[in-house]
Amino acid sequence: MEFPMPRLLIALCLFVFSAGAHADAVATLEHFFQSTTTLSGRFTQKVYETNGxxxxxxxxxxxxxxxxxxxxxxxxxxxxxxxSNGHKLWIYDKGLAQVTVRAVGKTLGRAPIMLLGGGAPLSDAYTLSDDGTRNALAWVKLVPKDTRNSQFQSILLGLHAGKVVRMVMFDQFGHRTVIDFSAVKRNQTLPASDFRFVPPKGVDVVNML
Structure with missing residues (x-):
């Protein structure tokens, strides 16, 4: 099963923090990620043809x-x-009754889901800039520094009322992925077992480590 990287986001992304003035949005965003240990909530994800x-x-x-x-x-x-437990990634498709196991580094690299869940400062991998205000949201634009190995041309994070409420990703294939977040909880204890996966009995396991 081929891993649908442009459909991830995983992401995982989201969040409750004070955006401050537009001039401070980039610094506030980086501080938010640096001070966040856990996030959880709900998402809706839509994929569009670019401008389509x-x-x-x-x-x-x-x-x-x-x-x-x-x-x-x-x-x-x-x-x-x-x-993901930080080293392995399990992808379980219930309809196919199949689990694919991959190494996180080889699979995700600098994908947006690692932007959300990684530990390094955003500026290590992305050039960040204020992208103005549209549709009542303040936007921060992230452009990958390693454009040759990135599946995304750019990523936008939309802020409203002190929260990151939307993530927009433009990939190399002409698609636009929009993820909206709700019911987000920050820095609460999450069970370690949630980040381990035991394949259900009877499913095919494809090991690609």
């Missing part, structure tokens, strides 16, 4: 424990779970 129609719509829940651990669970329209 919607081509997919999904929703589910997420949990992040920085650095490197996450559980990203698609509930609709198909059940799929992505779990």
């Amino acid at each position: 129609p919607e081509i997919s719509h999904s929703s589910g829940t997420f949990e992040l424990a920085r650095p490197g651990r996450f559980r990203w669970s698609y509930v609709t329209p198909h059940r799929q779970v992505l779990v």
Whole structure:
């Protein structure tokens, strides 16, 4: 099963913090990630052709424990779970009755889900800039510094009323992925077991470590 990297986000992304003035949005965003240990909540994810129609719509829940651990669970329209303990990534597709196991570094690299759940400062991998105000949201733009190995041309984080409420990703294939976050909880204790995965009995396990 090929891992749908542009459909991740995983991400995982989200959040409750004071945006401050627009001139301070970038510094506030970096401080927020540096001071966040866990995040959890719900998401809706829509994928569009760039400047075109919607081509997919999904929703589910997420949990992040920085650095490197996450559980990203698609509930609709198909059940799929992505779990990482920081070293291994399990991708469970319930409909296919298949689990794929991969190494996190080889699979995710500098993908947006690692932006959300990683431990390094955002400026290590991205050039950050204030992207103005649109649709009642203040935006911060992230452009990968390593453009050759990134699947995304740019990422936008939208802030409203002291929260990051939207993430927009533009990939190299002409797609735009929009993720909206809700019911977000920050820095609460999450069970360690949420970041381990035991394949259900009877499923195929494809080991790609």
